[in-house]
Amino acid sequence: MIELALVVGAVSLATGIVAALALRRAPTVWLQLAGLAILSVCVPLAAVLTSGWVMFHMGADRKILAVAAGSAAAAVIAALGLARSITRSIRRVSNASAELAQGDLSARAPTGGAGEIAQLAAAFNTMASSVEQLFDARRELVAWASHDLRTPLASMQAMIEALEDGLAEPADYLPTLRDQVRTLSLLVDDLFELARIDAGALSFELQETRVAGLVESAMRLVGPEASSRNVDLVAHLDTNASAPVVPDKIERVLSNLLTNALRHTPSDGSVAVHLERRGDDILVRVEDTGSGLPTEALSRMFERFWRADRARTGGGTGLGLAIARGLVEAHGGRIWAENRPQGGARVSFTLPAGGV
Numbered sequence: 001m002i003e004l005a006l007v008v009g010a011v012s013l014a015t016g017i018v019a020a021l022a023l024r025r026a027p028t029v030w031l032q033l034a035g036l037a038i039l040s041v042c043v044p045l046a047a048v049l050t051s052g053w054v055m056f057h058m059g060a061d062r063k064i065l066a067v068a069a070g071s072a073a074a075a076v077i078a079a080l081g082l083a084r085s086i087t088r089s090i091r092r093v094s095n096a097s098a099e100l101a102q103g104d105l106s107a108r109a110p111t112g113g114a115g116e117i118a119q120l121a122a123a124f125n126t127m128a129s130s131v132e133q134l135f136d137a138r139r140e141l142v143a144w145a146s147h148d149l150r151t152p153l154a155s156m157q158a159m160i161e162a163l164e165d166g167l168a169e170p171a172d173y174l175p176t177l178r179d180q181v182r183t184l185s186l187l188v189d190d191l192f193e194l195a196r197i198d199a200g201a202l203s204f205e206l207q208e209t210r211v212a213g214l215v216e217s218a219m220r221l222v223g224p225e226a227s228s229r230n231v232d233l234v235a236h237l238d239t240n241a242s243a244p245v246v247p248d249k250i251e252r253v254l255s256n257l258l259t260n261a262l263r264h265t266p267s268d269g270s271v272a273v274h275l276e277r278r279g280d281d282i283l284v285r286v287e288d289t290g291s292g293l294p295t296e297a298l299s300r301m302f303e304r305f306w307r308a309d310r311a312r313t314g315g316g317t318g319l320g321l322a323i324a325r326g327l328v329e330a331h332g333g334r335i336w337a338e339n340r341p342q343g344g345a346r347v348s349f350t351l352p353a354g355g356v
Contacts, residue, residue, distance in 0.1 A: 092109055095109075096124060105131060152184055156177060156181075159176065193323050197326030202326075202327075202330050204249070204330065204331070208244050212241060214245075214254060217251055218254035222255065222262060225259070229262060229265070231269050233273075242354040243352060243354045244352070245331055245351060246331075249331075256323065257349075261287075261347070271286065271287070272288075273285070283348065286347045301337055302336075302337070303322070328349045331352070333350040336348055
């Protein structure tokens with residue numbers, strides 16, 4: 001009968017191992033743990049029933065203990081195997097997070113394993129990609145800002161040295177110096193505005209404003225540049241549309257969008273501004289007849305610190321559209337870009353509408 005006890009113990013052990021392997025394939029940690037709980041009950045229960053049957057027929061205590069011990073060992077081995085599988089998946093995510101914390105921004109976690117752990121790994125990888133992209137963009141911003149600061153400063157230094165050496169008269173360089181100072185002032189203003197947006201430090205006193213008036217003012221500001229480029233400015237405005245806004249901030253948004261559109265519209269082209277009310281929103285669209293936006297610009301042109309020659313040229317460091325996005329969102333609106341079916345680009349934004 002010892003052979004019978006060994007057979008029962010071996011069957012119990014094999015059953016536990018097979019069940020543990022099957023549970024590792026369960027799609028979620030919840031199912032794995034639930035299966036482990038059921039397994040830990042069923043295998044010892046089977047051992048008890050088998051032990052009772054042996055005891056009833058044979059009355060051998062050692063045989064009963066052997067069967068019980070084998071069944072219990074099967075349950076323990078199965079539980080340890082499944083626990084190791086679960087902790088191995090979690091450890092992979094933990095190791096990747098440790099690498100990221102140590103400065104390896106390319107660290108990613110394997111996305112295999114149970115459903116919850118796979119979702120955790122995917123969320124971690126998305127976060128890591130965002131962090132890596134942010135750090136890359138900040139490094140690029142420092143490089144661009146350094147270049148854009150160095151160029152006018154070097155020019156101003158050369159002109160001052162020429163004046164000190166008596167090689168030129170002040171009147172010769174004053175207009176150029178004024179332009180260089182204006183360029184530096186615009187750059188500093190854009191950096192400061194973007195820093196306030198990122199810090200959430202903007203404080204607004206909203207005023208019920210006729211948006212058409214802001215569009216007309218922004219178009220007057222870019223009118224000389226449009227004329228010099230031989231680009232037509234066209235407006236299709238709902239003069240009754242109004243919204244609670246900070247007028248100078250929305251005017252700046254419009255100026256940035258119009259300037260960006262003008263710089264990418266060929267001579268004899270046109271830039272059009274459409275303003276209308278749609279439901280509870282005011283919709284503004286700035287359209288140009290340029291070559292349109294590349295795929296990367298469509299998805300990234302409003303990201304903070306990102307710059308591309310086609311999509312981000314405002315403010316010297318390519319901050320114009322990042323500022324526009326921050327100001328629109330601070331007003332409770334949203335902004336997006338797309339290519340027009342007939343050619344050219346369209347940048348649209350919404351604002352919560354005011355009174356009818």
